[in-house]
Amino acid sequence: MPLAWLVIIVLAIATAGYVVGRSRALSAAGGNARGLHSLPVYYGANVALKIIVPAFGIMILWLLAQPWVIERSVATIIPDSAVAEGSNRGLVMAEVRRTASGIVNAVASGEMSRDVAEEQPGDLEEFTQRLKDAGQVVTSTLSAPVVAAAQRYNVLSATGALYMAGLVVLASLAGLVFGISESRPDFRARNVVEQGVRALLIGAASIAILTTLGIVLSLVFNTIEFFRLYPASHYFFSLEWAPSFSGRGGSSELGVLPLLWGTFYISIVALIVAVPIGLFAAIYLSEYASHRTRAFAKPLLEVLAGIPTIVYGLFALLTVGPLLVSVFGDGGLLGVDWQGGGRAVITAGGVMGIMLIPFVSSLSDDIINAVPQAMRDGSYGLGATKSETIRQVVLPAALPGIVGAVLLAASRAIGETMIVVLGAGAAARLSLNPFEAMTTVTAKIVSQLTGDSDFASPEALVAFALGMTLFILTLGLNVVALYIVRTYREQYD
Amino acid sequence: MTDTLSQTPDAPRKSASLHTQDARTKKRNAAEARFKFYGLTAIAIGLFFLVVLAVSIVRSGLPAFTQAVVNVEFTLTKEQFDDAESQLFKTKAYSGFFNAALVERLEASGIETEFDEKAVERILGKTGGTIREYFRENQGELGSPVAFSLATSSRVDGYLKGRVTRENMEDSRFLQRADLDLVDDLQAAGILKQAFNWNFITGADSGVDNPGGAGIGASVVGSFFMMLVVLFLSLPIGVAASIYLEEFAPQNRFTDLIEVNISNLAAVPSIVFGILGLAVFIQFMHLPQSAPLVGGLVLTLMTLPTIIISTRASLKAVPPSIRDAALGLGASKMQAVFHHVLPLAMPGILTGTIIGLAQALGETAPLLLIGMVGFVARGYPDGFVAGFTEPNSAMPAQIYTWAARADVGFYEKAWGGIIVLLLFLLTMNIIAIILRRRFERRW
Numbered sequence: 001m002p003l004a005w006l007v008i009i010v011l012a013i014a015t016a017g018y019v020v021g022r023s024r025a026l027s028a029a030g031g032n033a034r035g036l037h038s039l040p041v042y043y044g045a046n047v048a049l050k051i052i053v054p055a056f057g058i059m060i061l062w063l064l065a066q067p068w069v070i071e072r073s074v075a076t077i078i079p080d081s082a083v084a085e086g087s088n089r090g091l092v093m094a095e096v097r098r099t100a101s102g103i104v105n106a107v108a109s110g111e112m113s114r115d116v117a118e119e120q121p122g123d124l125e126e127f128t129q130r131l132k133d134a135g136q137v138v139t140s141t142l143s144a145p146v147v148a149a150a151q152r153y154n155v156l157s158a159t160g161a162l163y164m165a166g167l168v169v170l171a172s173l174a175g176l177v178f179g180i181s182e183s184r185p186d187f188r189a190r191n192v193v194e195q196g197v198r199a200l201l202i203g204a205a206s207i208a209i210l211t212t213l214g215i216v217l218s219l220v221f222n223t224i225e226f227f228r229l230y231p232a233s234h235y236f237f238s239l240e241w242a243p244s245f246s247g248r249g250g251s252s253e254l255g256v257l258p259l260l261w262g263t264f265y266i267s268i269v270a271l272i273v274a275v276p277i278g279l280f281a282a283i284y285l286s287e288y289a290s291h292r293t294r295a296f297a298k299p300l301l302e303v304l305a306g307i308p309t310i311v312y313g314l315f316a317l318l319t320v321g322p323l324l325v326s327v328f329g330d331g332g333l334l335g336v337d338w339q340g341g342g343r344a345v346i347t348a349g350g351v352m353g354i355m356l357i358p359f360v361s362s363l364s365d366d367i368i369n370a371v372p373q374a375m376r377d378g379s380y381g382l383g384a385t386k387s388e389t390i391r392q393v394v395l396p397a398a399l400p401g402i403v404g405a406v407l408l409a410a411s412r413a414i415g416e417t418m419i420v421v422l423g424a425g426a427a428a429r430l431s432l433n434p435f436e437a438m439t440t441v442t443a444k445i446v447s448q449l450t451g452d453s454d455f456a457s458p459e460a461l462v463a464f465a466l467g468m469t470l471f472i473l474t475l476g477l478n479v480v481a482l483y484i485v486r487t488y489r490e491q492y493d
Numbered sequence: 494m495t496d497t498l499s500q501t502p503d504a505p506r507k508s509a510s511l512h513t514q515d516a517r518t519k520k521r522n523a524a525e526a527r528f529k530f531y532g533l534t535a536i537a538i539g540l541f542f543l544v545v546l547a548v549s550i551v552r553s554g555l556p557a558f559t560q561a562v563v564n565v566e567f568t569l570t571k572e573q574f575d576d577a578e579s580q581l582f583k584t585k586a587y588s589g590f591f592n593a594a595l596v597e598r599l600e601a602s603g604i605e606t607e608f609d610e611k612a613v614e615r616i617l618g619k620t621g622g623t624i625r626e627y628f629r630e631n632q633g634e635l636g637s638p639v640a641f642s643l644a645t646s647s648r649v650d651g652y653l654k655g656r657v658t659r660e661n662m663e664d665s666r667f668l669q670r671a672d673l674d675l676v677d678d679l680q681a682a683g684i685l686k687q688a689f690n691w692n693f694i695t696g697a698d699s700g701v702d703n704p705g706g707a708g709i710g711a712s713v714v715g716s717f718f719m720m721l722v723v724l725f726l727s728l729p730i731g732v733a734a735s736i737y738l739e740e741f742a743p744q745n746r747f748t749d750l751i752e753v754n755i756s757n758l759a760a761v762p763s764i765v766f767g768i769l770g771l772a773v774f775i776q777f778m779h780l781p782q783s784a785p786l787v788g789g790l791v792l793t794l795m796t797l798p799t800i801i802i803s804t805r806a807s808l809k810a811v812p813p814s815i816r817d818a819a820l821g822l823g824a825s826k827m828q829a830v831f832h833h834v835l836p837l838a839m840p841g842i843l844t845g846t847i848i849g850l851a852q853a854l855g856e857t858a859p860l861l862l863i864g865m866v867g868f869v870a871r872g873y874p875d876g877f878v879a880g881f882t883e884p885n886s887a888m889p890a891q892i893y894t895w896a897a898r899a900d901v902g903f904y905e906k907a908w909g910g911i912i913v914l915l916l917f918l919l920t921m922n923i924i925a926i927i928l929r930r931r932f933e934r935r936w
Binding site: 004063064067097190194197198200201202203204205206207208209211212214215218219221222276277278279280281283284285287288297300301303304306307308309310311313314315317318319354357358361385386387388390391408411414415416417418421422442445446449450463464467470471474475478479482 | 521522524525527528529531532533534535536538539540542543545546549550553729730731733734736737738741742750751754755756757758760761762763764765766767768769771772773777778779794797798801825826827851854855856857858861862864866878889892893896897904907908911914915918922
């Protein structure tokens, strides 16, 4: 039975419960709502809540637990001999899962009869071929334990789904009976419902914590797995980044330093572009610009922040890169041969700088506006010009906030992905030349995880270690930046 | 100012006039003008970049919406049809009829160009197959003129758009220089024309060697299903979380923890959310890879902080007197919030949600990690439920896939895809602005 039907059944029972609970409470009070403790709708809502919350709770828990339980039970029937040399149990289980879903799909599309799918196949090659004919991707001829495990997997999944459906329907019926029995006129329905709603609200708010927890756990576990396969000292101190694509060769050199260098270099170039332009724009907008200029220029600048990063990436790859080559490249305008290809640090950094201009300018704008007018007036009263006031009074007062804004921009630059994937190149290098292609942490996360690699090899797992590095870096920058901004704000409020 | 103190008191002050500026005043005024000029320049540079970006998008992207087609009116008689069907090389026979019609058309317009079947094939692809298919399905139209509109190969298309020129092209089995003369003649005769490329709007991704047939339609559908997931999860969850934090949460450690988490999540790089999606939704929960459902879940987690922050702002903007009045009339706290505060804050919440959705729509990096890359988008999903679970791509991921391909013909498609994406974003933002203008209330 598909999940959607189960959801619909529970919702239908809940609707019925709502109607019955409401009318039962009303009739118990003799049809007069004044005889009830709460408004009639609360009696209905009480019944509906008692049905929906346990039913969906069981459903979600079951769905989370089932694959895990089945996996453990199926894994025991695979003998150690079925795990090939150089492979591991995780890989075999992945094949089992693929085969299991392949069989289910083949049966669903009518290419394979139910009996064939469930019986032990006599001829494995024929069985594999039938799966291939049904359009299910099966790499090579399946081994007997894998097929047996896959069939067991399907049987267990089907029984599990059946049990779950039964349990969920039972739970909702129990909720229905219990809720209706509660619907008496003196029952404090409103208080109960409001308690329930409050609990749901708290649950929604906790999703933020769960998300952070999910990020940290998924990074930590995979990073530990990575360091089990690859020495940490090499990861942190090796000056070379050269993953081997052969799979489990052990010949990969996965040093993070070249990637970190590329990340920082590109971010610095981006900040060199964004900070002066953004800061001067903010100063002009908040101190000089007329109301009309401000109303016109500020939203237009902020359009730059609303453009998706893929657009900037394409802009770097196809417009800015070739343009820079035509200036700095061989036979270019300057007659120097500095830049070999469009993908370079300066391409990615420059375009990222453009993206960050509105980020720096709106944050600085807010901070400059927060400097009290009395400080400016004092400076003007002493005969200072506007620019002198800005340089010697406003900016020093706003400095902590501006530093915070720059740090936030830096954290954005470090975490930016699409611009560097398209504009910065793929070669990891430790070099000072801004016209050379370099690569970054984010670009390598994408390239290591988008291939056909399996998740058990160090070449794929390194992406999680890179993600962890990135997460800690940006988190640290954000915490420092927010701390600086907050301390500064306290001075004038 | 410190400068005034540094003057020695003994030196006799020059008689200063308000009308003539002394050197120091001039210097200070010049510095003032310079400073102001720097500010103006910075704004001008920012706006200049915006204009350059807009111009390069429009200029490089518009050609994706047109396609060179050959319009030939072509009559196939019943005898010719039967004749062709009886032959061994059926499509070749059809090609022969078509080429004869083409020669006739060219001669009628006063141009005589020698060309062979191979040249037509290089320009138009294999015409015979298309024609045979059409007439086999519409046998009733045998004998009456049918207007065929056949798309040219992507290189001919590029020649008309200026991407391919006689100088930069090399003779190959795809196109030869001599063919360009025929193309010129066809164009002069009005047979070859630029037409609106509907396939780009409605089609799906094509193979790596066929940039002409690539369309963005399938990935628009993928994006749509993803946005449905984001809307139906992030709006209720975000509003519920904001209501709790703004109206009910006591000042304690737990509340602080939630607040810190939300502000940190808002600044976590999007690719980290992609890693989360890969590890939790695909590795751990075994949800289908490349499915819009998973993409929607990841983007939901990503947009939640944005929606919570804007929802809290609009809840805060509802004056306390509204709550007090409701409480004074005997409403419970929950009733005051849900019956009075929330409806008043709704326009602000919707505006924030639309802006959050627009952000999610343009996000690429996390989608690449969960497998929603462009070449997955080979067709439309089979139905509504399949739309969530069948592998598909999304607009920005499709654009990335095109940009990463070697064939230059795909770059044009990538720019065109960006125009489509930006049109969606523009519409969403305009709706948000209208909502804000229309329903914004000042208390």
